[in-house]
Amino acid sequence: MGGFYITKPGVMSLLQDQGRFGYQHLGITTGGAMDEHASRWANRLLGNKPNAVVLEVTLGNVALEACADTWIALTGAELGCRINSTPLANWQTHFVRKGDLITMGWAQSGMSGYLAVADGFHAAPEFGSCSTVKREQLGGLTGGALERGDRLAFRSAERERYPLKRSVPPCFIPDYTAELNVRVIAGYQAAQFHPESISSFYASKYKIKAESDRMGFRLQGETIESGITGLLSEGISYGAIQIPADGQPIILLKDRQTLGGYPKLGTVLPLDSFSLSQRKAGETIGFTEIALADAQYLMKRFYTFFSV
């Protein structure tokens, strides 16, 4: 069995697949790759199964030593990845030889870079998934982020396995520095909010706060008053837009708590939640409404594309 030996683990480097499903009724969150667009492309470039385990590197500063030959794919945040000091193009596959040192600098654009390996990394699934959720100590190698000295196991692959390098067509490579307009599916308590609150939400720009993390992105901007009180805790879906008492929206992402009692005015189109996860603190975003049928069409197209 081949592997990468971690010589520099970085700020937060996590093994992720597409998430842990079917256990939210026990309070177990889904977790999963923050940016499915980038993580699914990484697996697709290598012809992996869509749910193969990838390495999600947030903010960068990572070094890995290859203990066997293999192919990798790099997608997501631009981390200035190199093999033995030779720069590697992002959104592309690369052959890695035994003994090579792969290094990643600090994220130049985006937040999370993905490194996939031919056939995916090997890890023991917990509740059907290898996704690491630190808060729940589930998934990954030991339920937490990678540490110096860890070994990420994979089955080695020969150079001949892929005749050519493969790369993502430029039209599918997002610009993480572009201002994001987040599409919202109205729902939950939307009809009970003051109509003026809803219109001011869609008319305003919000800044991403530094306290944002895998659980949720916290926003700062126009205060939204829901006028709703006494809500009992209820299920929270991926991308739910929660309005707590201070009126500053929180968008709940992959490591969200399964239940919450704050009013919600809808959910973000998952494609835009993926893009949001690549935005840095201090950047601004806006919101527009999307019809449910249009949102479903876009997501079906996305999942169909990545399931073949």
Add this chain to the structure above:
Amino acid sequence: MDYSIEVSGVNSLLIRFSDRADPQLITVIGRCCELIKQYLNNCLIDVVPSYTTIMVTYDLLKGEDEMVRNALELAVSQLDSNSVLSSQVRRETVILPVCYDDRFAPDLTLLSDTLALDCDEIIRLHSERVYQVFAVGFSPGFGYLGELDPALRVPRLSTPRTSVPAGSVAIAELNTAVYPQATPGGWWLIGRCPIPMFDKSRADPCLFEVGDQVQFQPITMDEFHCLKGA
């Protein structure tokens, strides 16, 4: 049965039965979840019941919005039938041993002063009642059990603890709970349970689900250590 179905995401619907929690409703909700799982078996991702709602997430490539809505409506329509009401109790009551010793109950004395009740009386009121599981969440295996005897109701602590030991038995507002993991917490600690609430190595990692019934059984410190060691 009165209910509404709300959109809770691109592939998610939420059934809302009421705005008020009620022990009878939560049993019905537990039953409704079973029916939903039967009807939508092949396209379900998650079914999350809580107090007065059920959130259903489905696979967009396997289920259409309208088909899922119809299945949810069918499940709810079955709830009025007698067969459901007669099979309300799905499982036996889960008995959780609790040691109420002072060493495990840092808030019991203050609670006794606040409520003007003897500690023994608090323990009696807490352990006599059969509770319903209203929700499981906050952290894996954290069950919101209710409702507490009216004499035991207190607001949350004004300053939450940064870490509550795993197994702590606590009360706040209408609910009681056992903390499955060491987490921050703002509830009053009145005892400790030696059985892990959440254990990923068990066939049933969680001891209960929404709609189940739970009762606490007082035990001594010796019994606690005996059970803890077992």
